[in-house]
Amino acid sequence: MDIGLIIALLALGAFVGFAAGLLGVGGGMIQVPFMTYILATQGFAPEYAVHVAIATSLATIMFTSLSSVRAHHKRGAVLWPVVALLAPGILIGSWVGPWIGAQMNSAALAGFFAIFVALSATQMLIDKKPAASRELPKAPGMFAAGGAIGTLAGLVGAGGGFVSVPFMTWCNVKIHNAVATSAALGFPIALAGTLSNVVQGWNAPGLPAGAFGFVYLPALAVISAASVITAPLGAKTAHSLPVKTLKKVFALMLYALAAYMAYHALK
Template identity: 40%
Template sequence: MKRVSDLIQLIIYCALLGSGVGFLAGLLGIGGGLVIVPILSIILLHFEVLPSDQVVIGAIATSLASILFTSTSSAIAHHKNGNVPWELAPWIMTGVALGALISGFMAALLPEQVVRMVFAVSVVLMGLKMMLSGKNQASNDRNMPSRALLTVLTTITGGLSAMIGIGGGALLVPLLTFFSVDMKKAIGCASACGIVIALFGSIGYVTSGSSQFALSDGFAGFVYLPALFGIVSTSWFTAPLGAKATQTLPVATIKKIFAALLFVMAANMVVS
């Protein structure tokens, strides 16, 4: 960052990004990372904050850190609406915490192009699943697996979520609805679990990047703090608005919005 004016401009851009991300986080339970990572990558590259081969890693780490705040705001709103199935949440949170912590260390060691392709392929598959799964509702009558198996499954989803910088909703929502959990409750649970994924994933990214970047330059490991501030300054307030919208929008509409978002973000990562 060469000038103070550039830093202010970057924060403003990130604040605008955060306002949209917060609403989507509350609406879809995604934590916002699917939107933050590709757009923040462009912002960081434009302002020459990071070398080009580390931009995506920095965007992912900063995305996870922002999700810690956004998911907290969203989860509080979903809890007030009775949309967090707390009888399932502890087992799911255990799995995603373990997966996110391991992944936060591993992703920083992978080549940037590998992380980019993992992101793109993952979100395309998520979008196809949501687009082709019909209207949802608990009509498939599948039983929830044992708590041990549920923890294993969520360890995998938590690890992949942290690796690509998302809050977990993009993976947890399809997983829970597959096992007949109501869409709104699946989104509420994903919001709560996004806090855990973001916390443990961020620990991994901060620790693994601490030897490469200094706090005096605005970094906590791979997390770029000015961008984090900009995103959180608005996303905290717009997330409850999105959560409120889940009470009025039909499930089918929510799923279509969700799938369309995934396709757009995957395409952006590939062409960029």
């Protein structure tokens, strides 16, 4: 890789890591569009640029998640019993998600996510209090929720925070705990999704040197190196913000993601 590409990927990794710590998102929905553009400028085949960007994004989330969750765990914010209940469904969904994405019309899929994410953002922005009696579902419901979160995250190469944080806050989980727990869920999402993308891309013709299936190892190394440094800074910032401010920041991030997905659905 030339120095210009390395600098671009380092900057991307630094921003993605901070976002992961701050909002409990893996940063994939930020990383994928930028990385797709970067890969296109480097002469990657157009039919593989998005696949490689999504797969590499999921792989970097493994490292970002570990760095972020360590910082949140030190503050006692991660709800590990919730992680244990959601993780089995997440592992299955994250493996299935990339496969489903290959079977669907990309414009329809992008439009679906735009609507879904915008509704999630609106729910958080208006700060409507959930019913006091509402709580997280029992084990079967958590398994189903984990499967849905994993499938959605695997489809778009994200850490799942854009789904899991609104879900948990809707069930009366405090926003700081929801963000921290979402960061922990990023690892099983990334692990299963990465393995799925490696298998699907294993025999794909024309991939560049350094590709492991659809995962582009040089970009993975550079982005991960930057993101693990900035993720704890994002986590520290999250715990210093009041609840209402953190919810507004998260909602605005979701609106930006919805706008991006709508653009791709309509173009």
